[in-house]
Amino acid sequence: MSFSALRNPLRAAARRAAQPKFQLRSNFNRKFSTPPPAAEAKSNTALWVGLGAAAVGGAGYYIYTSNDASNAVKSGVQVAKVKANFVPTKEDYIKVYNRVAEIIDDAGDYDDGSYGPVLVRLAWHSSGTYDKESKTGGSNYATMRFDPEAKHGANAGLNVARDLMEKVKQEFPWISYGDLWTLAGVAAIQEMAGPKIPWRPGRIDGFEAQATPDGRLPDATQGADHLRNIFYRMGFNDQEIVALSGAHALGRCHRDRSGFEGPWTFAPTTVTNDYFRLLFDEKWVWKRWDGPKQLEDKKTRSLMMLPTDYVLVQDKSFKKYAKVYADSQEEWFKDFSKAVSTLFELGVPTEQFVTPEPWIMPTVDEQQEEKKN
Numbered sequence: 001m002s003f004s005a006l007r008n009p010l011r012a013a014a015r016r017a018a019q020p021k022f023q024l025r026s027n028f029n030r031k032f033s034t035p036p037p038a039a040e041a042k043s044n045t046a047l048w049v050g051l052g053a054a055a056v057g058g059a060g061y062y063i064y065t066s067n068d069a070s071n072a073v074k075s076g077v078q079v080a081k082v083k084a085n086f087v088p089t090k091e092d093y094i095k096v097y098n099r100v101a102e103i104i105d106d107a108g109d110y111d112d113g114s115y116g117p118v119l120v121r122l123a124w125h126s127s128g129t130y131d132k133e134s135k136t137g138g139s140n141y142a143t144m145r146f147d148p149e150a151k152h153g154a155n156a157g158l159n160v161a162r163d164l165m166e167k168v169k170q171e172f173p174w175i176s177y178g179d180l181w182t183l184a185g186v187a188a189i190q191e192m193a194g195p196k197i198p199w200r201p202g203r204i205d206g207f208e209a210q211a212t213p214d215g216r217l218p219d220a221t222q223g224a225d226h227l228r229n230i231f232y233r234m235g236f237n238d239q240e241i242v243a244l245s246g247a248h249a250l251g252r253c254h255r256d257r258s259g260f261e262g263p264w265t266f267a268p269t270t271v272t273n274d275y276f277r278l279l280f281d282e283k284w285v286w287k288r289w290d291g292p293k294q295l296e297d298k299k300t301r302s303l304m305m306l307p308t309d310y311v312l313v314q315d316k317s318f319k320k321y322a323k324v325y326a327d328s329q330e331e332w333f334k335d336f337s338k339a340v341s342t343l344f345e346l347g348v349p350t351e352q353f354v355t356p357e358p359w360i361m362p363t364v365d366e367q368q369e370e371k372k373n
Contacts (some may be wrong), residue, residue, distance in 0.1 A: 105364070193271050238321065243321070243338075
């Protein structure tokens with residue numbers, strides 16, 4: 001890659017920066033997830049020069065221009081790295097995966113002794129803000145780092161997960177927050193006996209201006225129409241809505257966070273299809289208490305379901321998929337894996353990914369077994 005190949009888009013961005021302020025405002029939030037084109041790399045030396053210029057230019061844009069221009073520069077640099085294969089290797093990301101796995105099992109008395117469920121929730125909520133019409137939100141900019149998104153009601157309690165991942169970020173400063181959070185979700189699912197989740201890196205970190213408005217994540221008090229509005233906006237269909245809902249096999253609700261209370265299953269730190277089986281096998285009644293509307297199992301009164309969970313056995317379209325998953329964990333694992341992989345990539349331009357096909361990250365046990373052999 002020649003220096004001029006990277007310098008030309010930077011000059012174009014600089015010219016845009018020199019436009020009157022009203023012109024910058026008119027361009028604000030317009031397709032900011034689309035990266036500028038990058039020339040083919042010809043030598044690593046040229047790449048170093050070009051990337052250095054882009055980095056310096058990007059810093060200047062951060063100060064003097066809109067955040068859109070800054071993100072365009074960052075995205076362009078990421079694309080250039082991908083084209084030149086100037087990125088960390090899969091083995092580097094496996095080291096991050098392994099560090100997350102250590103943290104998952106070092107939870108002490110926190111929530112059934114595992115940080116796994118809250119890390120899945122972090123990856124889910126940082127990705128599920130995507131809007132396919134405006135091309136905003138998703139995992140690319142990791143905007144939950146900023147207020148007010150961090151304080152959205154649906155994200156209550158996720159400061160625990162973000163603080164945990166901040167420690168990993170300090171150990172591996174080269175990884176973006178978007179890559180770190182989604183990789184942590186992959187590690188959590190796989191290390192809690194779940195299916196393999198295809199994953200690949202390439203996300204960049206954005207700015208506070210890209211934080212999404214409240215209301216893009218599901219409201220647990222609502223019904224089927226609300227679920228469809230939320231998930232259709234991301235590009236999912238009914239089958240994928242049900243498959244993704246199965247993540248409620250993990251974790252529990254907290255009254256001091258969401259207002260709801262209790263776990264969905266008897267094994268909230270293991271990925272199983274119990275969530276679906278329990279929906280059909282147990283008798284669910286409305287809980288009598290002073291909190292928001294939720295259901296409890298009539299037999300033990302120790303499990304709960306949210307209104308958005310219960311609609312999966314009330315809505316005709318949702319119910320047929322939920323029954324399939326209740327009858328076959330293998331079928332759910334297959335569809336869940338595909339849907340989660342798609343979810344974690346929402347909002348990321350394809351050109352930013354370091355590999356055309358996602359990787360399958362080996363579990364810690366598989367790595368140890370490989371070493372023995």
